[in-house]
Amino acid sequence: MTIQDNDISSDLQQRVLESIANKQPLYIHGGNSKAFYGNTVDATPLDISPHTGIISYEPTELCVTLRAGTLLSDLEALLNNTNQILPFEPPQYTTETTIGGAIAAGISGPRRAYTGSVRDAILGVKIINGNGEIVSFGGQVMKNVAGYDLSRMMVRSQGTLGVILEVSLRLLPKPPKEITLTFESDQKSALQFFQESRLQQLPITASAWFNDQVYLRLSESETVLEQSKKKLGFDLLSDYDDFWTDIRDHQHHFFGRTDKPLWRLSLPPATKQISSVDDNQLIEWGGAQRWINSNAPANIIQNIATSNNGYAYMFKGDLPETPCFPLLDQPLMLLHKQLKRNMDPNGIFSPGRIYSGL
């Protein structure tokens, strides 16, 4: 596998400068694998996916710096060669998924609840800013408190604050071995199990509940796994090798339904069973992420989330008048707008992608 070394930053910068001059907004995108995630932006597309290559990678530094258009699958393969992984296990909804898109959307995978999120792994970024300048924030070292943390702010900004050119990410050693255990359980007992396991220091790196079955991924050395398996007494999931990749990439058959909108509920992990929605659910992250296929009215689902101190995302599906992202309180939205106005004074970066006016 070779990752093409292709630096188009000056072309991208030129495009940004032109759009500033012409007051012509841009829709920044990578592999378009998460095009559904957010509002449609009526603007000229700016494709970063040809901007590829590894800038530096030294395994002993636990850090990789790469261009934003690099395919996630290529990065994964590269890290795998040196027994390292991305701690946040980002989804690849299509094979075109880029690292820049993964950062901008900020969606983390099954490992999230155990080894941290996209933003936790960010060490630094290089971006084209709202004045068309190339600027860098953060760096390649983990401890760095010089200046405001603008690199983490690029996560979930969905292209509205700048064009991500390069990112530096913190890595983890690849666990020596992984197994998946499974047992039958109703939702209530599954949540209870997740609750107890939080205190038990088991080497869990992913958890799910679906269709009255709990799935746990354990990652450690062979002997530790053997011990944990014995202690827990659950069965080995032996006939479904790609289970976690399928959950991560939404290839699992739960995600195949298109007759109902797919909601994503982000909740405090110990939130009790949500019984007012009897539709199909898949729970991840020890209870902190719950996927729900439901035709229930949007405000019902949103109220369930809010009343549990969480958020409901209309992840996939066409519900008229229902924005993808939960609304922000007024004072918080005001801060967002002021930041957007100051960082993108010409309003050219993917305007309205997350919220209108942003």
Place this chain on the structure above:
Amino acid sequence: MSLDTNTRNNLLFQLGEILPEEYLLTSEEAIKPYECDGLSAYQKLPVAVVLPETIEQVQRITKICSQLKVPIVARGAGTGLSGGALPHEGGIILGLSRFNKIEKIDTDNLTATVQPGVRNLAITEAARPFGLYYAPDPSSQIACSIGGNVAENAGGVHCLKYGLTVHNVQQVTIVTVDGELVTLGSQTLDTPGYDLLALITGSEGMLGIIVEIVVKLLPKPHAVKVLMASFKKVEDAGNAVANIIAEGVIPAGLEMMDKPAIHAAEAFAKANYPLDAEAILLCELDGSEQQLAEQIETVSETLRNANADDIVIADSADEQARLWAGRKSAFPAVGRISPDYYCMDGTIPRKQIAYVLKRISELSEECGLRVANVFHAGDGNLHPLILYDANKEGELEKTEKFGADILTLCVEVGGTITGEHGVGHEKIDQMCVQFSPEELTQFFAVKNAFDPDALLNPGKAVPTLHRCAELGGMHVHNGQLPHPEIPRF
């Protein structure tokens, strides 16, 4: 810039209206203790010190100050090492020491809701009965407050495995400069909108006043072991650090000390450190018994292959405490062998450790000042302690120059001017080395979004372009700053 008499009188009158007498300090005697923080080389007296007790009081104070355009410097326990809480002579100190309650320990979601004045260690003490603890442990944890930890994005010895403050905080509530209460982050694992929680963490009191924090708690590890390895060559110790990581082990802590630091610490703490070693590594491992057994084996072998002279494995809590005692008392220990010392805080990529230590020792010889190196080797965070005598004329200036050279060196090898202490007042000039005018302007844009009149901790953390220009850190042509057409905040 001090306040004019009218504004001053008006300010004190209005503050007096909303605060009980003992919450508003104005006499020189009363405000004197607030003249500096942990960086005592710099001192200033504020106009007044306010010590509010409720969020409403904080909101009203910021509204009064906003209206009168009076600077506000927030202060936690005042243990910061970069002068971040150094007062402004025309402004007030807003001390958060009365916000000292632990509001809730949530044993289901593993979080604690605390007020900003709560001491770092007090959180762990409150969580201990539930088998939980708060991971970030800056060396001042016995005294420093969690609000200050968030403001500085404090680190500690366990960052390599457990992260910095930014990785261990879930939600922060701030009062904005115009008195609005805003919650950043949430009790869930992600929050819609921009990551303002990350932005406020480490913002050094420049964006808002922190009034409540929800931190993550972790279950206490089942078992802990500490290894000490001694080396005849500093380079070998540096390489050992990289090799341990390469073996796929992430130690809970991985600390290094050089010969001068070993000698000072041993004389002070009697930790049984080998006095003939050029460097020692302290490696803490934690996890289940089985995990530990395997890791100890891997790490010991790696250390031996990296030419470690001697490896001591501390099993018992007592032995471990003794090994750590030397490291933890390194600062006061160095304080005993020199009238004054100046603690630096740069971070470098691990692979540069040996090179940077060599350069520091060359710089030390050039300027004739001794230096002891203590650092968080696992994450490349150096704390060179420059030994000097403030009573000798010109020695502080020489020390500052030496310190600045070390930080420039850190930036040159791909690191940063501050790993965990913050920029504050101290390293403001080095910011001109690390960031371009365009990057600094981006920081002004962020600051302006939160605090358009620049009333929160003015003059700290981010230098003005003029300041950088005066230092020669920036090219100024015909008296014009770069890109004069771009609005400057």
